[in-house]
Amino acid sequence: PLAQVITKLIGLGVMASQNEVIDEDTCILLADDFGKEINIVEAEEEISIEEEMGLNYEDKENQLKPRPPVVTVMGHVDHGKTSLLDVIKHSHVQTSEAGGITQHIGAYTVNVNNKKVTFLDTPGHEAFTSMRLRGAQITDIAILVVAADDGVMPQTIEAISHAKSANVPIIVAINKIDKPSANLDRVKQELLDNGLMPEDWGGDTIMVPVSAKTKEGIDDLLEMVLLEAEMLELKANPNRKAIGTIIEARLDKGKGPMATVLVQKGTLKFGDNVVSGFSSGRIRAMIDDKNKQIKKAGPSMPAVILGLSDVPNAGDLIYAVEDEKTARTIADKNKESSRESRINTNNRVSLENLFDRIKEGEMKELNIVVKGDVKGSVEALIQSLVKLTNEEVKINIIHSGVGGINESDISLASASNAIVIGFNVRPNINAIDLARVEEVDVRTYRVIYDIINDIESAVKGMLTPTI
Ligand code: GDP
Numbered sequence: 001p002l003a004q005v006i007t008k009l010i011g012l013g014v015m016a017s018q019n020e021v022i023d024e025d026t027c028i029l030l031a032d033d034f035g036k037e038i039n040i041v042e043a044e045e046e047i048s049i050e051e052e053m054g055l056n057y058e059d060k061e062n063q064l065k066p067r068p069p070v071v072t073v074m075g076h077v078d079h080g081k082t083s084l085l086d087v088i089k090h091s092h093v094q095t096s097e098a099g100g101i102t103q104h105i106g107a108y109t110v111n112v113n114n115k116k117v118t119f120l121d122t123p124g125h126e127a128f129t130s131m132r133l134r135g136a137q138i139t140d141i142a143i144l145v146v147a148a149d150d151g152v153m154p155q156t157i158e159a160i161s162h163a164k165s166a167n168v169p170i171i172v173a174i175n176k177i178d179k180p181s182a183n184l185d186r187v188k189q190e191l192l193d194n195g196l197m198p199e200d201w202g203g204d205t206i207m208v209p210v211s212a213k214t215k216e217g218i219d220d221l222l223e224m225v226l227l228e229a230e231m232l233e234l235k236a237n238p239n240r241k242a243i244g245t246i247i248e249a250r251l252d253k254g255k256g257p258m259a260t261v262l263v264q265k266g267t268l269k270f271g272d273n274v275v276s277g278f279s280s281g282r283i284r285a286m287i288d289d290k291n292k293q294i295k296k297a298g299p300s301m302p303a304v305i306l307g308l309s310d311v312p313n314a315g316d317l318i319y320a321v322e323d324e325k326t327a328r329t330i331a332d333k334n335k336e337s338s339r340e341s342r343i344n345t346n347n348r349v350s351l352e353n354l355f356d357r358i359k360e361g362e363m364k365e366l367n368i369v370v371k372g373d374v375k376g377s378v379e380a381l382i383q384s385l386v387k388l389t390n391e392e393v394k395i396n397i398i399h400s401g402v403g404g405i406n407e408s409d410i411s412l413a414s415a416s417n418a419i420v421i422g423f424n425v426r427p428n429i430n431a432i433d434l435a436r437v438e439e440v441d442v443r444t445y446r447v448i449y450d451i452i453n454d455i456e457s458a459v460k461g462m463l464t465p466t467i
Contacts, residue, residue, distance in 0.1 A: 067298075071139065073123040073124075075123075079147040106120065128166070131315050134314070136315045173221050174208065174210065240267075241272075242274075247262050268283070268286070269296045280327035368455075420442040423446075
């Protein structure tokens with residue numbers, strides 16, 4: 001009887017009500033109290049209400065149609081990311097639409113040889129990884145902008161690591177070739193040193209010399225993006241209820257909540273009932289990146305929608321559903337479960353839990369971000385760390401660099417479930433705060449031997465616990 005179960009639970013210190021979710025340990029204790037044994041068949045994965053309702057189903061191969069690539073521009077500050085995005089935005093709209101772009105909606109689409117390419121309008125790997133942190137990976141191709149006169153800089157290296165750890169292919173735009181001090185070979189050599197081998201040197205990274213100032217090479221760059229997209233065989237089913245990702249959202253004083261949706265599957269239509277997190281509603285206006293009213297948006301297309309009840313979160317999914325009631329019910333359920341479904345950091349790796357996770361077969365790789373005070377010691381450290389790879393676990397250095405531990409390191413570690421090691425460097429205040437929120441294991445050392453020793457012990461389950 002329910003009353004008995006609840007009484008027992010209270011005895012176990014769980015103030016349960018009728019619809020309480022209880023954890024595995026409590027289940028076992030409770031069953032034990034009743035003289036029963038629990039057999040856990042499968043640990044339930046945390047799934048969203050939308051998934052539970054089967055909204056995010058897989059399409060059949062024959063329903064899939066090619067879709068435009070979604071591109072993010074990354075690179076070091078001042079290397080020309082914004083300039084490049086502007087030039088592309090203004091030089092590749094169809095003549096009928098020329099001059100039509102009046103507002104920033106977070107993404108825009110251009111026509112290249114009658115094919116479409118969608119650009120995310122917020123450059124930088126910070127934006128890229130903050131979307132990943134929310135579980136959204138919408139970028140198909142990264143354009144890495146490197147200034148030909150400045151070469152590879154710290155944020156160039158960060159961007160490479162962020163794109164690589166997300167498995168997003170990189171096309172390099174070597175920018176500012178109009179400058180007299182531009183030196184293509186030097187830049188290529190530096191990129192090679194950082195793991196990107198130029199195609200014309202026998203590697204597989206496309207590198208296109210461009211100038212955002214003179215517009216030289218921009219067409220070549222876009223053609224390369226199309227070529228890469230073709231190789232990726234990007235596809236989606238346009239004929240289903242839409243699923244998209246919120247890429248920007250705000251409250252407009254006159255119009256109410258406005259959100260830019262990047263459609264991923266299906267076609268989002270005027271009049272559709274939609275839900276995203278707590279927010280639901282019926283689309284009462286759709287506007288494209290040229291500020292034109294539209295009736296629908298297919299896969300890889302961005303659109304601003306009006307009609308939501310609340311401002312949704314960037315990075316969250318949005319679903320078109322059958323009717324208004326369904327949308328509202330899902331939004332209500334999301335509200336109810338909001339406390340439980342907050343970003344789940346329980347399965348973060350740390351040196352403490354590493355061994356258990358390896359034992360349970362959950363972890364086959366340990367991802368590490370390494371930062372140090374000088375290049376030589378970072379390299380020496382990496383060499384020693386990768387040697388710790390054994391049959392059970394492979395050590396992956398997903399990013400390394402010289403300098404203090406910054407927010408980029410933490411967000412990368414968080415998005416890739418990595419730990420962060422600092423040798424003779426410390427995290428800055430922002431990094432400390434972010435690491436706390438994201439529960440990223442950050443360790444700093446003054447002696448290389450101690451690092452190796454700790455990782456080795458952790459891999460073998462012999463780490464001395466720290467307080
Ligand atoms: P971001 O920080 O990467 O977004 O860089 P910006 O696009 O803001 O560009 C930084 C500076 O470089 C600006 O003063 C631009 O005018 C300049 N710049 C960008 N691209 C080029 C280029 O191709 N040639 C030259 N000469 N200057 C450029």
